Amino acid sequence: MQANNHLVQTIDDLIQETYKATEPGAAVIVVKDGEVIFRKGHGMANLELGVPIEPDMVFRIGSITKQFTAVAILMLVEQEKLSLDDSISKFLPDYPTQGHVITIEHLLTHTSGIKSYTNMPEWLSLWRKDFTVEELITFFKDQLMDFAPDTRWAYSNSGYTLLGAVIEKVSGQTYEQFIQQNIFTPLGMKQSYLDSTSRLIPRRADGYDKDSEGYVNAPYISMTQFFSAGALTSTVDDLAIWDAALYTEQLLKQETLQKAFIPHQLANGDPTSYGYGWGISEYEGHLQITHGGFIHGFLTYAIRMPNYRVFVAVFSNNGGVSSALLAFKVAASVIGKPYKDPIVIELGPEAIARYEGVYKTNDSEESRITREENRLYSQVMQDPRVELVAYTPNEFFIKGNSPVRFRFISDASEAVIAVEMLGYSGFIDVARKVDENAI
Numbered sequence: 001m002q003a004n005n006h007l008v009q010t011i012d013d014l015i016q017e018t019y020k021a022t023e024p025g026a027a028v029i030v031v032k033d034g035e036v037i038f039r040k041g042h043g044m045a046n047l048e049l050g051v052p053i054e055p056d057m058v059f060r061i062g063s064i065t066k067q068f069t070a071v072a073i074l075m076l077v078e079q080e081k082l083s084l085d086d087s088i089s090k091f092l093p094d095y096p097t098q099g100h101v102i103t104i105e106h107l108l109t110h111t112s113g114i115k116s117y118t119n120m121p122e123w124l125s126l127w128r129k130d131f132t133v134e135e136l137i138t139f140f141k142d143q144l145m146d147f148a149p150d151t152r153w154a155y156s157n158s159g160y161t162l163l164g165a166v167i168e169k170v171s172g173q174t175y176e177q178f179i180q181q182n183i184f185t186p187l188g189m190k191q192s193y194l195d196s197t198s199r200l201i202p203r204r205a206d207g208y209d210k211d212s213e214g215y216v217n218a219p220y221i222s223m224t225q226f227f228s229a230g231a232l233t234s235t236v237d238d239l240a241i242w243d244a245a246l247y248t249e250q251l252l253k254q255e256t257l258q259k260a261f262i263p264h265q266l267a268n269g270d271p272t273s274y275g276y277g278w279g280i281s282e283y284e285g286h287l288q289i290t291h292g293g294f295i296h297g298f299l300t301y302a303i304r305m306p307n308y309r310v311f312v313a314v315f316s317n318n319g320g321v322s323s324a325l326l327a328f329k330v331a332a333s334v335i336g337k338p339y340k341d342p343i344v345i346e347l348g349p350e351a352i353a354r355y356e357g358v359y360k361t362n363d364s365e366e367s368r369i370t371r372e373e374n375r376l377y378s379q380v381m382q383d384p385r386v387e388l389v390a391y392t393p394n395e396f397f398i399k400g401n402s403p404v405r406f407r408f409i410s411d412a413s414e415a416v417i418a419v420e421m422l423g424y425s426g427f428i429d430v431a432r433k434v435d436e437n438a439i
Helices: 005-018 062-079 104-108 121-126 133-140 159-172 175-187 236-245 252-262 324-335 349-353
Strands: 028-034 035-042 044-046 207-213 214-217 233-234 279-283 288-295 298-305 309-318 357-360 365-373 375-380 386-392 395-398 405-410 416-422 428-435
Touching: 005 028, 005 035, 005 324, 028 236, 035 236, 044 395, 062 104, 062 159, 062 175, 062 233, 062 252, 062 288, 133 159, 159 175, 175 236, 233 236, 236 298, 236 309, 279 324, 279 386, 288 324, 298 324, 309 324, 349 365, 357 416, 365 416, 386 428
Parallel strands: none
Antiparallel strands: 028 035, 028 309, 207 214, 279 288, 288 298, 298 309, 357 365, 357 428, 365 375, 375 386, 386 395, 395 405, 405 416, 416 428
């Protein structure tokens, strides 16, 4: 199948609207029915040397690593070396579970309750430190759990670090050796590695952030800190190889692999939007299997839409621009359903005022909803403030062509108690109202 010229131009236009040619940009690949229909680098791989991005360049992929860790665990399940219902104490007997049974599946689905070390304030001063796996686990293992296992969902890099330790314990190999020998080498992913800040990696792009004066080199961070939760590097070409393999049984039986693409249900039956290493959502009634990654100076995103056999990967070295939004818009265009904002409705001041307040997620991320005249705004932690526009009496989207949704939830007395944040990332985050007057 050849992509039509109009579609190619549409994709190219979206990329150029997102990244300037003279600034850090992205490598992009689009696959439809097993054929690459678009592949391009746009922007600069190195600002100081004036090197442009080419599509075969290597990027830190951040938390896209988690899907490789999840598949590695499922390989060990098929080999009958572990079970998803096994307690982690079976493999990591010294890990303090604080009186709870924490299973492998809890770790895979971010429902363990183990605090993510990247949410610990003391982590911020340790970015330059090299950790062994044991030291990294020791760093977070005595933190109080955020909740009892399987009662909530909260993203946890600690959980995926423990999965890497389990892989090493069960296989007798390092995480790097296992992934290389069981995934990268068999599939021919020749430009994928466990990253190291000292290792020479050919064709590696540099990462950039942006401050008030312009682009700067991203802060140094030791990649030992991300391990099986986020330390892999790769190319969009290799990710397309990976995606193609997921339609086959090269790595796993389809019966086993499909478990990764089913949203996990909590113990009380409430659904999450996460399987094993992937976010699960829908767009226009069609399944989206997605994940992104963020490491200083790098934002990556990959979407697979199996109903259409579509795969889109956007790997960016621009830490200030959403690769997720671009990937989503490209995928929507490829399936012939380009994203459009909902029809806006006007709400009166009293209706708008109900939603003002401070909201907190399970991992204590704070969102402040404020009102100015008849407009509603949201600010998450130190992120820029965004305007929310209503399309139903209790549902809003971010102004400016964004598919992120805010759905406010009320109790029986019509008091607003929470807001669901639904994004193109496939995750659903719930923030509960904690103080309606603390604005």
